[in-house]
Amino acid sequence: MNIIPNIETKRLAVKLRFSAEKMVKRQHPWVFSESIIKQNAEGGAGDIVIVYDNKKNIFLACGLYDPYSPIRIKLIQFGKSAQINEDWFVNKITLAFEKRKALLETDTNSYRLLFGENDNLPGFIADIYDTILVIKLYSHIWIPYLNHIVKHLITTTKCETVVLRLSRSLQTKGNLYGLKDGKVIYGTLKNEVVVFKEHGVLFSANVIHGHKTGYFLDHRHNRKRVGELANNKTVLDVFSYAGGFSVHALKGGATQVASLDISKQALDMAKENAALNTHTGKHTIIVADAFDGLQAWINEKKQFDIVVIDPPSFAKRESEIDKAKNSYARLAKLGAKLVARKGILILASCSSRVTAEDFFAISEENILSSGRTFTILEKTYHDTDHPISFPEGAYLKCGYYKLN
Numbered sequence: 516m517n518i519i520p521n522i523e524t525k526r527l528a529v530k531l532r533f534s535a536e537k538m539v540k541r542q543h544p545w546v547f548s549e550s551i552i553k554q555n556a557e558g559g560a561g562d563i564v565i566v567y568d569n570k571k572n573i574f575l576a577c578g579l580y581d582p583y584s585p586i587r588i589k590l591i592q593f594g595k596s597a598q599i600n601e602d603w604f605v606n607k608i609t610l611a612f613e614k615r616k617a618l619l620e621t622d623t624n625s626y627r628l629l630f631g632e633n634d635n636l637p638g639f640i641a642d643i644y645d646t647i648l649v650i651k652l653y654s655h656i657w658i659p660y661l662n663h664i665v666k667h668l669i670t671t672t673k674c675e676t677v678v679l680r681l682s683r684s685l686q687t688k689g690n691l692y693g694l695k696d697g698k699v700i701y702g703t704l705k706n707e708v709v710v711f712k713e714h715g716v717l718f719s720a721n722v723i724h725g726h727k728t729g730y731f732l733d734h735r736h737n738r739k740r741v742g743e744l745a746n747n748k749t750v751l752d753v754f755s756y757a758g759g760f761s762v763h764a765l766k767g768g769a770t771q772v773a774s775l776d777i778s779k780q781a782l783d784m785a786k787e788n789a790a791l792n793t794h795t796g797k798h799t800i801i802v803a804d805a806f807d808g809l810q811a812w813i814n815e816k817k818q819f820d821i822v823v824i825d826p827p828s829f830a831k832r833e834s835e836i837d838k839a840k841n842s843y844a845r846l847a848k849l850g851a852k853l854v855a856r857k858g859i860l861i862l863a864s865c866s867s868r869v870t871a872e873d874f875f876a877i878s879e880e881n882i883l884s885s886g887r888t889f890t891i892l893e894k895t896y897h898d899t900d901h902p903i904s905f906p907e908g909a910y911l912k913c914g915y916y917k918l919n
C-alpha cells in the first residue's frame with residue numbers, strides 16, 4: 516500500500532511528573548505536554564516515545580508524539596516494551612475484529628472496527644458501511660503508519676473502498692502529505708451515499724460530507740430496542756438526525772413516527788432512510804428547535820406512546836457542564852409531559868463530561884418533578900463495537916422509563 520511516501524520517525528525518551536506517571540501505570544492513554552519533565556530530543560508527529568520510570572529508569576509505556584495537541588503523547592503500549600511495527604498493527608486490528616465478531620453474526624454490516632484509545636489506537640476511528648471503510652483521523656500521529664494500517668484493515672474487513680476523513684483541527688496544522696478530508700485512498704466510490712444494514716433495517720450515510728464518518732453507530736442496540744417496543748405505537752424521535760430511531764420504529768410496526776431535528780438536511784436523510792424500508796406507519800418530519808417544538812406540542816396537549824430524546828453533546832468543554840445538566844433537566848421535564856399513560860420515555864446523553872450517575876439522577880428527578888412517576892425498564896451504555904478502556908472513553912448512556 517502506498518497512500519503516502521515513506522515518512523521517517525525517530526525514537527524519543529521521556530520522563531513524567533509523578534502524578535502523570537501514576538496515570539500511565541493505570542494504563543491511561545493520555546500524557547499532557549505539561550506533564551513531561553525530561554525529553555531527550557524535539558519530537559515530530561508520530562515519533563515513538565518511550566516513557567521511563569522516573570526513579571527506577573525502567574520502561575513504563577510507549578506512545579506516539581503529537582506536537583499539535585495538548586495531549587502530547589498518545590500511549591499505545593503499556594508495561595512491556597514492543598516493536599511498533601507492521602506485526603504490532605496486525606495484532607491490534609485482529610484483536611479489535613475479534614471483539615466485533617458476535618455483532619457481525621447479526622443482520623448487520625455496519626460497525627466500528629477501531630474505536631481510538633479503546634482499541635489502543637488513540638484518535639484513530641475506522642467504521643465500516645457495507646463494503647466501504649471510512650477512516651477518521653483526529654491526530655497527525657497516524658500519518659507515518661497509514662500505509663501499514665490501511666493494508667491490514669482492508670485484509671481484515673475485505674472492504675472494497677477506503678475513504679479518509681480528517682478532523683477539523685488536523686486539517687489546519689502540519690504536513691498532511693497530500694491527504695485531504697474526503698479523499699478516496701483505496702478503490703473507487705461510485706456514490707458518496709452508501710446503503711448499509713443495521714439489525715435488518717436499511718440506512719444510508721454520506722461518507723464524504725456526513726457528521727463524523729457519516730452516521731452514529733454507537734446507539735445501534737438502543738435503536739433495535741425501540742424497534743422492538745414500537746409495534747402499534749406512536750413514536751416521537753427528538754434530535755432524530757438521519758432517523759436512526761425513527762426508521763427502526765417504523766420497521767418495528769409503529770403507526771406514526773414524528774422525527775424532529777433543527778437540520779432540514781438531516782430530516783431529508785431521515786425521509787430517505789425510511790423509504791429504504793417497507794413499513795405501513797405514517798412518517799412526519801418537523802424542522803424545529805427541540806425545546807420550542809416540544810413546548811408547542813405540550814401546549815397542544817399532544818402525547819406519544821414512546822418519546823426518544825437523544826441530543827448532541829451539550830458539554831464539549833469543562834465550562835459547559837452546568838449548562839448541559841440544565842438542558843438535560845429541561846428535556847426530561849418536557850419529554851415526560853409528552854408521554855401517554857403507560858408510555859415510555861427514553862433519554863440519552865453522549866456528553867462524556869456528564870457522568871452516567873449524574874445524568875440518570877437528573878433525568879429521574881425531573882420526570883418526577885413534571886408530575887409523573889415511573890419504573891425503570893433498563894439502562895444501557897455503548898454497543899459492543901464501542902468497547903471502553905479508560906474513563907474519558909465512556910460517553911453514552913441511555914435510560915428507559917415507563918411512565919404511569
Ligand code: SAH
Pocket residue numbers: 731734753754755756757758759760775776777778781803804805806825826827
Ligand atoms: N438520534 C440520532 C443522533 C442525534 S445527533 C441517531 O440516533 O442517529 C444530534 C442531532 O441533534 C443532530 O442531527 C442535530 O442537527 C440536532 N440538533 C442540534 N441542536 C438541536 C436543537 N436545538 N433542536 C433540535 N435538533 C438539534
